[in-house]
Amino acid sequence: MKITTLSLFTGSALVLSLLGGCKAGGDDPGLEYAPQMYHSVAYEPLTQIKDETQGSWLSTREDGKGEFFNSNVNNPHGMNMREPVANTVPRNKQGYLPHRLTQADLALAAAIANPVAASEQVLKDGEKLYLQYCNACHGKGGEGDGKAGQVIGGVANLKGGAYVNLPEGHIFHVITKGKGRMGAHGSQIPAESRWKIVHYVKQVIQGQAVAAADSTATDSTAVAQVNPAN
DSSP states (O other): OOHHHHHHHHHHHHHHHHHHOOEEETTTTSHHHHHHHSOOOOOOOSSOOTTTTTTTTOBOOTOBBBBBBOOOOSSSSTOSSSOOTTOOOOTTTSSSOOOOTTTHHHHHHHBBBSOOOOHHHHHHHHHHHHHTTTHHHHTTTTTSOSSEEEHHHOOOOOOOOOOOOHHHHHHHHHHHOOOBBBBOOOOOOOOOHHHHHHHHHIIIOOOOOOOOOOTTTTTHHHHHHHSOOO
């Protein structure tokens, strides 16, 4: 009986001591297993933590500095990020510049050639994207008779009038920035997907051949360079 009582007392004391060690307060998080996994250090791009003691309560690194010290001494201006080379802009993974024209720059947009090569797969992708984003207003056949289009009215019939002769760059720009009753979809549809929709509209809905290369047309890179401030 005495052994049992002693064992219970010892076990209770051990549990209480463990619970007491887990108590947190202030900068003390208590007892934690692998604290670096719970307190990962985020590198702020525009600032640096230059105090080498910051985070020493959590742990010290092999170099003896606190866990939160994150200054990159090789970067200038007290930042962790590197600024791009002067007068440059980033390209996307396809190698062309982002669409940077304003909503009113329709003439410049019309000169942009479709950077996505036409193919059977591109048209299949374009159909899926068109049905997902455009069908509600423009209708499956592009005649402006979608369910939403019938309610709001004034939706473009892509098979009629001047819409048939619109350049691919113009259509892409309108999808991106919006025009009239049509809202901007640039934040919803990736650029490559927008160009696929353009292929589908021109070749399937309007039944036109792939646009031939035109020496007067420019790609999105050239247009972005013409109007770099937008």
